[in-house]
Amino acid sequence: MIERYTLPHMRSVWELGHKYEIWLEVELLACEALEQGGKIPRGVTARIRRNARIDPERIAAIEKVVKHDVVAFLESLAEPVGVDARYLHAGLTSSDIVDTSLAVQMAEAADIILGDMDMLLGVLKQRAHEHRETIMVGRSHGVHGEPVSFGFKLAIWYEEVRRHRDRLRAVRQDIAVGKLSGAMGTFAHLGPEVEEFVCARLGLKPDPISSQIVQRDRHAAYLSALALLAASIEKFATEVRHLQRTEVLEAEEYFSPGQKGSSAMPHKRNPIAAENLCGLARIVRANSLAALEDVALWHERDISHSSVERVILPDSTILVDFMLVRLTEILKTLLVYPARMKQNLELTGGLIYSQRLLVALLEQGAQRTAAYEAVQRNAMEAWKGGAKFQELVAKDPLISRYLNASQIEACFDPKYYLRHLSRIYARVFADASGASGGKGRPAGEGGRQGRRAGRGEVKGRRKGG
Incomplete structure (x- = not known):
């Protein structure tokens, strides 16, 4: 042993x-x-x-x-x-x-x-x-x-x-x-x-x-x-x-009272x-x-x-x-x-919402290839550390043709991604009696x-x- x-x-x-x-x-x-x-x-x-x-x-x-x-x-x-x-x-x-x-x-x-x-x-x-x-x-x-x-x-x-x-x-x-x-x-x-x-x-x-x-x-x-x-x-x-x-x-x-992390x-x-x-x-x-x-x-x-x-x-x-x-x-x-x-969530200046933006464009009738290229083009610009992603997409002609300012703003709401948690939790914890x-x-x-x-x-x- x-x-x-x-x-x-x-x-x-x-x-x-x-x-x-x-x-x-x-x-x-x-x-x-x-x-x-x-x-x-x-x-x-x-x-x-x-x-x-x-x-x-x-x-x-x-x-x-x-x-x-x-x-x-x-x-x-x-x-x-x-x-x-x-x-x-x-x-x-x-x-x-x-x-x-x-x-x-x-x-x-x-x-x-x-x-x-x-x-x-x-x-x-x-x-x-x-x-x-x-x-x-x-x-x-x-x-x-x-x-x-x-x-x-x-x-x-x-x-x-x-x-x-x-x-x-x-x-x-x-x-x-x-x-x-x-x-x-x-x-x-x-x-x-x-x-x-x-x-x-x-x-x-x-x-x-x-x-x-x-x-x-x-x-x-x-x-x-x-x-x-x-x-x-x-x-x-x-x-x-x-x-x-x-x-x-x-x-x-x-980290408990009295605990030491390093001898040096x-x-x-x-x-x-x-x-x-x-x-x-x-x-x-x-x-x-x-x-x-x-x-x-x-x-x-x-x-x-x-x-x-x-x-x-x-x-x-x-x-x-x-x-x-x-x-x-x-x-x-x-x-x-x-x-x-929350601080880390915002590190990329909104890049994490790119798919939500892409889906919104498709729902409004944009062609997938053109929409993807427009979102990616602005995302790559934002990666360089200049303007924030949301600011860039708001000025993009193709994106603004399909989405108004309020629709773009809605794409950057993190709570949107948690809207199905109730159903997910119901699946996972439906029979949790064995885990008292x-x-x-x-x-x-x-x-x-x-x-x-x-x-x-x-x-x-x-x-x-």
Whole structure:
């Protein structure tokens, strides 16, 4: 785990002791299924659950000898459990335990991230409505285009995050599968009913068909969804960074009392939080490529994916969790400067209204080519820094032939560009019930607590965790 960026809820998902708790629960549930089926004596599962102890230090010591983490785990359990340990892992293979447990952890991590996204959506919705009428210039290619509103920009981000939430919900469902189908996936030594029992108790679905492992396209889709989300976070952060540039300064990150922007230049107020997000997004994207490389394994399975997943799954979920929380705080506290937006809107002397003028000419019967050339000719003159665009077009013979002074004046009203915002907002926020903004982390935690309810007797007896 990346200590600097690991938040408490996500840390608990990927702690080694928690992984071992789930491993033990999978083993216990398999025993319970066998016990209910009359395959092992009654009372075995209760005795194992009562006597089992998880000792990460002992597991690590055994693994140094056996060179196999699941074998080390089982041998460490055998010491306190005694003769009943012979019923553990009967008919199972290591990946039955590892992949099923990993699905639980990935689902828990997804629940936390989905909660984070709800918090972000709540802030985006609030600030989009707050700045719905805050007019600013829209830019394409970095060059002034036409007026928009800052709220409109945030509404676009809201809709984008909502799409990411839908994607993550889908991959969370896709990854929440377990397998207890044995070494080659054929249920050679345990029937499908054991897998179905264990998965139902863990809140998973049985994988319809598996080899020795759950196929890694599921994991690649999960990491790809996180990479897409990270890409959008970088997009939003990049916009904040641009808006905070000194020559733009339409918005900026909150600068807290006592904060320092530079060790050398006392005046600096830098967008360091947004820059941090842009950097972290690169790691999450790179990890998604590693997940794609894990799809192609030899035959029914090799182990080349295992070492990769030990890094990319904790790191990517930890980073996305951190990034969403940080982005939410950036946008919640973002300083917005409407006066500077208005000032920048007027930098080009009205050039941003050129298309409105062109459309008005066409509506009055002008030919498109002639009208375009007339508007462009005056625009290019205004670019030189002489007269203002509105003054030039008012004197143009072709333009004045079709438009009178009041019609030309109407073309330079920025509010004209926001006249459909009500309908746009109705589309975007029509069903915003899932973005309450107050259920983020508890929602993720609650899902985990529900799954842990059946494992309560084991929790708290971990030694050395």
